[in-house]
Amino acid sequence: MTTATLAGTRSRRITRPLQYVALLAYIIFLGFPLLFLLITAFKTPQELQSPTPAFLPQQFNVDNFTAAIEKANLFQAAGNSLFVAVLTTVIVTVISLPAAYALARFRTRLRGIATGWILLSQVFPFILIIIPLFLVLKQIGLINNLFGLVLVYTVWSLPFALWMLQGYVVGVPAELEEAGAMDGASRFRVLRTIVLPLLAPGLVATSLFTFISSWNEFFFALVLIQDPRLQTLPLTLARFVGAEGQVQLGQLAAASLLATIPSLVFFALIQRRLTSGLMSGAVKG
Amino acid sequence: MTSTAHAVSIPTTPKTEKQGKRGKRPKVGGIHRGGRDAWLLVLPALIPVVLFSVYPLAQGILLGFTDAKAGLNQAVTYNGLDNYTQLLGNELFWNSFRIGLIWAFGVTILQFFCALGLALLLNLDLKLRWLARTLALVPWAMPPVIIAIMWRLMLNPTYGPINGFLRSIGLPGDINWLGDFSTALPAVIVVGVWAGMPQTTVTLLAGLQNVSAELHEAAAIDGASTFRRFWHITLPALRPVIVAITTLDLIWNFNSFALVYVLTAGGPGGQTMLPMLFAYNEAFRYGNFGYAAAMGNVMVIIIAAFLFFYLRSQARSRLS
Structure with a gap:
């Protein structure tokens, strides 16, 4: 030694x-x-108000959860959030799949433009985009409308989904497509039977990430949705905050926990891909 | 947008692919018609992006040179640089700008050091590493609104555990963290650091795992101390990753909204009024669309200037 x-x-x-x-x-x-x-x-209002609060709740008390669901109209808000997030995810996945394929496989000017736009769109503060967007959506009657929100979320999560997905397309060897083409399979058939199955994990990761982004989004929803019945979960919870007294802290916490569960579960499913696959680009930079 | 929305991807194509693909691609069936096919495939994605993202952005920049106001049938006229001369004299805006810079730089710098420390620990073979790793990722998945609600509980003057802890060790435990002029901004910055740890940690960890182990061993055999190895081997190797992630963090933090909106809504007395909140109020509370867009333009220019100088200085020292 x-x-x-x-x-x-x-x-x-x-x-x-x-x-x-x-x-x-x-x-x-x-x-x-x-x-x-x-x-x-899990704490009761009495425990929350106690001048010397104990750290752990005395008993396993689920009243807060039931009260929060009723009071904050949590079901309705969750329904709205789910509708917006699912529809956004489907649209983004469907339109980004062919575009991602094109970006990855054809070396045209498009690729440079797309990269430039993805980076540029990060720098601009959302206030610059939201005011004209608000005016445009107002003109076509999509303010206070969940479809309007879907539209905005689609556009806003598209660049990232596109970038993520084209990374996966690059990972599918072009030789496989050549082999398929040589065997006489049509272009569409090659894509459907060879490329698509190999892309499945990437598609799942991209769509779950889109879902999480839409589910969690707050700023656009705040500006575009005023009708209480159309509020998404983050909006409902943020309104709840203003009205909270000491007594309602438990309900607020319970509602927050429930609202986090979907993102957390989906994130757990894809985090390995997010942290390994995506980072490879960063590391080589 | 919200910090959760972002994952870190710095678009770079690995070199090997570039070389490999050029030669092979034309062989794939029908690909010589590449140009037109590519446009067709991209079109469904391109149309909505242009209509609802590129166009509004261009419109937004132009709006900054008008007197546009909320409400129907308002005549909009270009007023040149009026908005900007008015902004120059708007002390509230510049104060908000100063707060925004303190917030963005404060969070980014603290986040970087915290995340670097954690990434170095996670790169070691420690027990409980899985727990720290899992916990470090959770804020990524949480909606920023809920992160803010959670920290309101933590910082609650009477019920919150932070004051509770201070009381138990005999310190004054009645601090109104988010409501006091002197503590509000630091408290909000701490929450910002918590919320933004995952992306930074994960990126730095990925960078660390790429640092050559042979170099480390060679330096260790030569008798270099841990600190010297960190300084002369790890840090230089990590540099591109550090530049990329701190740049992105700075942009994200400067543009962040939801977290502080729910935590303090800019209060107390404007002590945490980030520029985004200020411009939001100007546009959607007071209806001054043109003026708010002008604020957006000023924000873009200043953040772009910072990025330009930062990235140029980094590129220069990399060359030398």
Whole structure:
């Protein structure tokens, strides 16, 4: 054993405990707010108002969940959110699939333009887009209309979905298509029987990501939806915040937890792809 | 838009693909007609983007040079630079701008150091690593509105655990974090850091895993300390990733809205009035569309200038 590795093990004996202390600090910083939200959702109004609140709830009390669902019209809001998110996801997936294929397989000027637009669209503050969009949608009667929201979400999540999906198309070897074409299969058949099955995981990841973005979105909904019956979940919850008293904290927490579940579940399904597949681009940059 | 909406992808095509594909593609059936086919395939995506994204954006920029107001049948006239001369004298706007810069830089810088620390830890073989990794990803999936609600609970003056903790160790535990002039902005920045950790951590971690292990071993055998190895090997290798993610973070943070809207709505007394909130109020509360669009234009120009100088200085030091 060389002296260098000896020194390494010695310094490791000192740094390991420090590393665990740091890791624990991160776990508390990141995890405690989530834990506290969970705990609050199960507390009774009496417990919430107590001058010396106990950390854990005395019993497993689900009143907050039922009360929140009734009071905040959570079902209706969830229905609206679901409608908007699902429709957006379907439209985005259907129109981005051929476009992603074209961007990945044909080297035309389009590719450069698309990349440029995706980057550029990140820089502009949404206030610049939302005012004219508001005026346009008003003219065609899509303000206070869930279809108007679908339209905006489609346009807004398209660049990213497109970019994500074309990454997956690049991953499907062009040789497979050549082989299919040589065997006499038509272009459409090659796409349907060879390319599409291989793209399935990418399609799933892209559509789930689109769903999450639409489900979570707040700013456009705030501007475009005023009718309380058409509010999406983030809007309903944000309104709830203004009216909250100490007593309703439990209900607010319960409603928040319920509203997070769909995104969280979908995210759990795709996070490995998001973090490995997509990042490869960043790393090579 | 909302921070959750973004995943990190910095579009770069790996080199090998570029070389490999050029030669092969023409062989695929029918692809020599590439140009027209490509346009046809892209069209369904292109039309809505142009109609509802490119056009409104161009319109929005132009709107910044008009006196457009909310309401039907308002005659809109171009008023040249009137909006901007008026903005120059608008102290509230510049104050909001200052707050926006403190917020954007504060969150981006803190986020970067926090995320770098976490990424370095996650890159080690520690127990409980899975837990920290999972927790670090959760904010990515949460709607920003709910992140804000959760932190309102945390920072609640009477019920919140932060004040509770301060009380239990004998400190004054009645701080109204989000309602006090001196604490509101720092508190909001902490929430911003929490909310934006995932993308930054994951990107940096991916970067770390690409740092050559051989170089590290060689340096260790030569007797370089952990810190020296970090400084001379890890950091330079990580540099492109760092530049990319801090640039994106800065843009996202400067344009963020939902988190602070729900946390404080710009209060107390405008202490957390980010430019986006300010412009939103101007447009949709007071109906001054043209003036609000002018604010948007100013924001674009300043953020673009920052990015230009930042990216140029990075490109230069990379060359030298």
